[in-house]
Amino acid sequence: MALELRELSKSYGALQVLNPTTLDIANGEFLTLLGPSGSGKTTVLRLIGGFTAPSGGTIAYDGRDMTQLPANQRPFNTVFQDYALFPHMTVLQNVSYGPLVQRRSVLSAAKLIEETLEIVGLSELRDRYPSQLSGGQKQRVALARAIVCEPKVILLDEPLAALDANLRHQMQLFLKQIQRRIRTTFVFVTHDQDEAITMSDRIVVMNQGGIEQQGSPQELYYRPRTRFVAGFFGDNNLIEGVLVEPQAVETPLGRLPVSCKQMSAGQKVLLSIRPESFKLGKSGHSVSATVEEAMFGGASTRLLLRPDKVPELKLNVRLPGDRRLDAPQIGEHVNVTYDPIDAVIVES
């Protein structure tokens, strides 16, 4: 493990913004800190970058303690949320800033700067000022400015938040390609779960100053372990119930089969079923309901169902897009079912 955070914490007076947190980040990993605002994700980034002094714990890179090292001596570079480009410098000057203030030898730096501009596709724009660039181009400059310093870790603080949806998707792909090409560790902060899922090798979900759950995007998506995580990734259906036998939960909707860890009967549990896990049709455990809303969304159609047994418990269902146009209409009565393996117990 290359970057090691041990019991790292931060508080402002009585306000604890980061509970003691331990996290290992491997070399070359694309790690995402995901969470709502105030969850402590940006604090972790600022602590790694050295912009905030921790209240407790240590930060080490390759076994070397960095906790007391000032920001300008850490082998990490940050891509800031607002890009923080120097407005009085051209693209070239911005990108050359790191090597310049680090007193790198001119010759090797010049070559590196050229290569970096090439990698991020800014060679043509080298003489422009930041005010003459689009959001995506500024983003590239900010990234180039960090890459050119050849850091061990690049810290990205919601770098795509200010971009519109199309550009954001482009930049996600672009960042991922860059990361693969330069093989540098990326620590990426975002509150956007789609972004986290598409880009990360590993996601650390944060909530209220602590780590809620961490794992691969697939794990977090299909096997959330807490109500918070299950609620954070899309519009999961969360159903409360009581475990009555090893593979079934008694819920207001009836007895629903689950794929279950070892748990004793009689326990209160929270059941999570993803909207796309439902399909139309009858089975031993199907739910009958009325369609309240139906929204065609291209690749899929979203339904909001009102179960007959418990009308106030709404079900989110996402059916694959179908060009035969026979998706259920509003007011129609349907039966939906699911594969028990897709029903996960997230909390007990």
Added chain:
Amino acid sequence: MLSLSRVETAGARPVLRLAIFLVAAAVPFALILAPIGSFMVLSLFRAEKHQIIHDPTLVNYVNFFGNWTYFGTFLGTLLLCLEVMGLSLLLGYPIAWFIWKRRGGVRYLLLLLAVVPLFMSYIVKLYTLRAMLGLNGLINQVLLGLGLFERPSRIFLFNQRAVLMTMAVIYLPFVILPIFLALERIPRSLLHASTDLGAGAWDTFRRVVLPLSLPGTIAGGLFAFVLALGDFITPQMVGGTTGFTIGRVIYSQFGLAYDWPFGAAMAAILLATALTGIIAAGFAISRQKV
């Protein structure tokens, strides 16, 4: 309906707009442009035995540039004003920077202290400074106390140097404020970015803070320069016989010498100089990429 109502108001609007414009324009015209214009006209006449001869001539301007007493004093004043600008920037920038570096309440308290002199009477400030620079003043006391001087010195008062120091101190708030505002406008993230990229405090200051605060610094320097150019009271109060400036010369033309046209001509030249300074500063600021 919508288009109809537009047509109806279209006729009334321009008239109303013109009326509002005229009213708004009348105030600056009556209070600023008209007096300046009358001065310009006056500078083209000449005075003879305390009588103004209304006969257009450039003789005042010829006299000014042809007579070294006047032109020399003018050039000396320009130099003095540049020195005032330099000195007040040298004093003002570090103060503004120091205030900017503080946090929270301390910062605004210090800023308030820096501008408090603006609320005081100009004359009171002049007398205070005169007392400080004088034979038994603070400066002499400190130097005697430190053992640097054996007896109180007269070198601090009633000369050009006294004018320079007094002006620089009095105009300090005008210099500190725009510099502070320029510093305040620099996003914190730029300073973080500079540090993040490996720069030390000095590099960050030299390459980021200083260039980005330059517009405010130019504005502050311009304030000091223009204020010094027009000031005739300070030279009179602390300048003595050697601290003669063009402002005092102009003042005397309207008083003792009673040659208003010549005074007006010199005032016009001073105005042109100040405008040149303002335009030059404006050009320098607009060239900044911020």
